[in-house]
Amino acid sequence: MRRWMGKVLLGIGMVWLTGCAGRAADSFTLEVDLPAGFELKTAANYRPAVGETCTLPQRRGKRPERKLFFTDYTPSASRVSYELLLSETVEGCPLVLANVEFDFTAKWGTRNADIGGDSARIFIRDRLDTPGMPEAGVQQIVGRCQWWFRTLGPVHGIRKILQCRSVDAAGQQQNAKPGGVAQRDQLPGKTLRMVLTVADEERPAFDNNWIAVPGGWKRCRGKSVGDMYAHCNGDKTNFKPIKMPDGRICDVYPSCN
Numbered sequence: 001m002r003r004w005m006g007k008v009l010l011g012i013g014m015v016w017l018t019g020c021a022g023r024a025a026d027s028f029t030l031e032v033d034l035p036a037g038f039e040l041k042t043a044a045n046y047r048p049a050v051g052e053t054c055t056l057p058q059r060r061g062k063r064p065e066r067k068l069f070f071t072d073y074t075p076s077a078s079r080v081s082y083e084l085l086l087s088e089t090v091e092g093c094p095l096v097l098a099n100v101e102f103d104f105t106a107k108w109g110t111r112n113a114d115i116g117g118d119s120a121r122i123f124i125r126d127r128l129d130t131p132g133m134p135e136a137g138v139q140q141i142v143g144r145c146q147w148w149f150r151t152l153g154p155v156h157g158i159r160k161i162l163q164c165r166s167v168d169a170a171g172q173q174q175n176a177k178p179g180g181v182a183q184r185d186q187l188p189g190k191t192l193r194m195v196l197t198v199a200d201e202e203r204p205a206f207d208n209n210w211i212a213v214p215g216g217w218k219r220c221r222g223k224s225v226g227d228m229y230a231h232c233n234g235d236k237t238n239f240k241p242i243k244m245p246d247g248r249i250c251d252v253y254p255s256c257n
Contacts, residue, residue: 028187030082030100032071033195035145040071041103044084046095050126054093064090073107086124086184096184099123102194108147108160109245116162118145120178120194124187133186142167142195143178148205149253151219154226157243158253161205164196202254208232211239215255 034040044067048054056065071080087096102120120143133139145164152159166174182192204210208231210217221238222230230240241249250256 025188026087027083027085028189029191030084031191031193032080032102033193033197034071034074034078034080034104035106035196035198036076037073037107038196039073039105040080041105042069042071042082043067043101043103044069044082045098045101046088046090047098049087049094049096052094056090056093065095086187097124102178104145104162104164104196106145106162106198108162111245114160114245116147116160118162118164118177120164120196122179122192122194123181124184125181126184128181128183132181132183133190137189138191138193139182139186140193140195141178141180142197144173144197144199146199147202149202150205150209151242154228155243156219156240158245160202211236213252215257216252218252 030042030044032040032042046065046067048056067084069080069082071078084097084100087094089095100122102122103117104119105115105117108114108116122141143164144167145162148161148163150159150161151157164178166176166178166180168174178194178196204217209220209229211220211232218239219242220230220232220235221227221240222232225240239251241251242253244250244253244256248256
């Protein structure tokens with residue numbers, strides 16, 4: 001009896017291990033490093049594999065070829081992780097992972113409207129001409145976000161815009177949105193990581209509107225206090241008050257000196 005049970009348990013264990021090995025051979029770990037105060041929606045998009053003639057039916061609503069993951073705001077920097085299949089069959093149609101989309105939303109104030117957002121995308125290719133997965137088994141794709149500030153309305157209230165851009169291997173920021181490419185056959189059992197950071201210093205959203213001073217920036221007066229555009233045009237003596245997100249009226253952003 002004991003010998004029979006042992007064979008059964010051994011058989012079950014072998015099936016479980018085979019299943020895990022099969023899954024690992026066709027999946028990888030996707031990680032995203034998020035700055036504090038960020039929310040994330042991730043979408044893994046699948047399409048028919050190369051050479052397949054099948055097509056997915058047009059739908060309204062549910063899309064089984066698109067898998068969504070949501071991460072809520074966190075007060076501190078965090079890392080989220082998903083296990084993604086590289087291939088899948090939907091309604092008899094063999095699919096492969098084509099790309100992964102990221103939609104970032106970040107808070108810059110306490111009001112519901114005090115948010116900014118941007119996006120990123122990683123494409124999964126069958127073959128790359130450039131080196132892909134490092135020997136360590138973790139391929140990192142880096143992006144850096146920048147908060148840009150401006151004023152809006154007759155009281156010149158502060159508003160912020162989030163802009164995220166790609167960073168190359170040398171640490172230089174690029175003009176393109178964060179993202180990159182990964183080679184499909186290099187991903188099984190490995191880790192693909194999107195690393196997102198935020199620049200330490202906020203910057204004016206528009207040139208010729210602000211003058212740098214100790215403690216931050218002053219908003220140029222322009223033709224009058226009510227001038228919405230208020231270009232500096234070399235005037236470094238006439239400024240206007242601004243309204244901070246917390247309601248204070250100040251002369252300098254962000255120190256409110």
